[in-house]
Amino acid sequence: MNNRVNPDLLLNLKDYGAVGAEICFNCGNCTAVCPLTSDEHPFPRNMIRLAQLGLEEKIMQSTDPWLCYYCGDCAQTCPRQAEPGETMMALRRWLTAKYDRSGHGARLYTSEKAVAWTILRLALITLAAFVIYHAVTGFANIPTDHVALNTFAPVMVVWALVLLHGLYLGYRMLSGVANMARYVMAPITAETKVPLRLYLEEFKTFVLHFFTQKRWRDCGEDRSRWFKHLLLVSGYVTMLVLVLGFLWWFQTDNIYPLWHPQRWLGYYATIVLIYAAGEALYGRIQKKDQMHRFSHATDWLFPSFILTGAVTGILVHIFRYVGWPWPTYIIYVIHVMAMIAMLDTEVGIGKWAHLFYRPLAMYLEAVKARIRQEQLEPELAPAGTD
Numbered sequence: 233m234n235n236r237v238n239p240d241l242l243l244n245l246k247d248y249g250a251v252g253a254e255i256c257f258n259c260g261n262c263t264a265v266c267p268l269t270s271d272e273h274p275f276p277r278n279m280i281r282l283a284q285l286g287l288e289e290k291i292m293q294s295t296d297p298w299l300c301y302y303c304g305d306c307a308q309t310c311p312r313q314a315e316p317g318e319t320m321m322a323l324r325r326w327l328t329a330k331y332d333r334s335g336h337g338a339r340l341y342t343s344e345k346a347v348a349w350t351i352l353r354l355a356l357i358t359l360a361a362f363v364i365y366h367a368v369t370g371f372a373n374i375p376t377d378h379v380a381l382n383t384f385a386p387v388m389v390v391w392a393l394v395l396l397h398g399l400y401l402g403y404r405m406l407s408g409v410a411n412m413a414r415y416v417m418a419p420i421t422a423e424t425k426v427p428l429r430l431y432l433e434e435f436k437t438f439v440l441h442f443f444t445q446k447r448w449r450d451c452g453e454d455r456s457r458w459f460k461h462l463l464l465v466s467g468y469v470t471m472l473v474l475v476l477g478f479l480w481w482f483q484t485d486n487i488y489p490l491w492h493p494q495r496w497l498g499y500y501a502t503i504v505l506i507y508a509a510g511e512a513l514y515g516r517i518q519k520k521d522q523m524h525r526f527s528h529a530t531d532w533l534f535p536s537f538i539l540t541g542a543v544t545g546i547l548v549h550i551f552r553y554v555g556w557p558w559p560t561y562i563i564y565v566i567h568v569m570a571m572i573a574m575l576d577t578e579v580g581i582g583k584w585a586h587l588f589y590r591p592l593a594m595y596l597e598a599v600k601a602r603i604r605q606e607q608l609e610p611e612l613a614p615a616g617t618d
């Protein structure tokens with residue numbers, strides 16, 4: 233990498249949601265009040281300066297945008313109303329698009345038409361798959377005298393398609409992870425070989441931050457943000473595990489008793505998702521909190537999808553319970569259309585990308601700290617490993 237200057241970087245960042253970075257005069261007030269900043273990571277001031285100078289490769293080599301959890305404290309003290317927190321958010325979107333080599337992420341963040349077209353296209357493809365399946369097997373074979381969801385949408389076929397889609401999305405996420413690691417480690421790997429041992433030993437940092445998201449607790453005065461975020465993650469991870477790993481068990485024509493895990497796991501995930509998505513949408517409509525004052529178009533997508541998925545899931549459950557075949561089937565198709573569109577616009581390029589990139593940033597910083605430590609104190613490295 234070199235330090236090529238992109239004079240249009242600030243302008244580009246506006247498409248990603250930056251609103252005042254050009255009027256920042258680098259006083260450093262924001263960094264002074266940020267609860268997550270440190271001597272090595274003096275954000276957001278340093279990131280805004282790099283953006284003003286157009287040094288995009290320096291930004292790509294930094295983990296700082298991922299170390300900010302958007303409490304908004306910095307915006308309160310900015311004498312220029314340069315909205316530093318919003319620039320950090322815009323940088324996270326911009327970096328996500330940079331890590332995604334397909335260009336899909338960049339299109340989604342910079343064009344509302346691309347977002348609308350992507351959702352429509354995925355919904356129509358899903359609908360077409362159902363129509364083609366029933367055209368081949370015979371529309372007359374759809375049970376209409378009782379609800380038989382697994383005849384309308386055979387669970388093993390749906391599961392196989394979900395897993396195929398999951399493989400593609402997993403590849404997209406992992407290639408983004410690999411690209412971020414390559415950019416962040418580039419200044420070090422250009423000078424020294426990083427032993428695999430350090431990556432393996434520090435992997436615990438990734439696991440810790442992935443599962444606890446604990447830096448949310450230190451971001452801002454409202455400690456409930458961490459808990460709410462953890463609750464939201466627990467909700468969609470529960471649903472993801474049920475769908476990816478156990479769809480054959482979760483999508484059934486049997487109505488189980490209330491105490492059965494298939495029901496309470498589904499209810500838990502649904503309640504949590506409705507609460508978290510509803511609160512996020514309400515906050516964005518109200519615009520009272522700093523983090524909700526400026527909403528990029530893609531910020532509305534994730535909670536809207538989550539709410540659509542939860543409500544259609546409840547309706548399928550109710551219609552199945554009361555024995556209405558066509559309402560069950562129609563709402564089920566809408567549910568699948570929404571979920572496919574959500575996964576395609578979120579995994580690896582939307583909010584689900586943050587879930588990986590934040591702990592990855594902590595992990596890579598831990599590896600870098602170990603390298604520095606072993607360079608200063610070579611006796612710490614096991615003999616014969618480097």
Ligand code: SF4
Pocket residue numbers: 255256257258259260261262263277280309310311312313314315316
């Ligand atoms: S964003 Fe505001 S507080 Fe931060 S350095 Fe710029 S002018 Fe100062």
Ligand code: SF4
Pocket residue numbers: 265266267268269275276299300301302303304305306307316317320451452
């Ligand atoms: S939004 Fe909060 S965590 Fe992010 S830079 Fe500003 S003060 Fe720091």
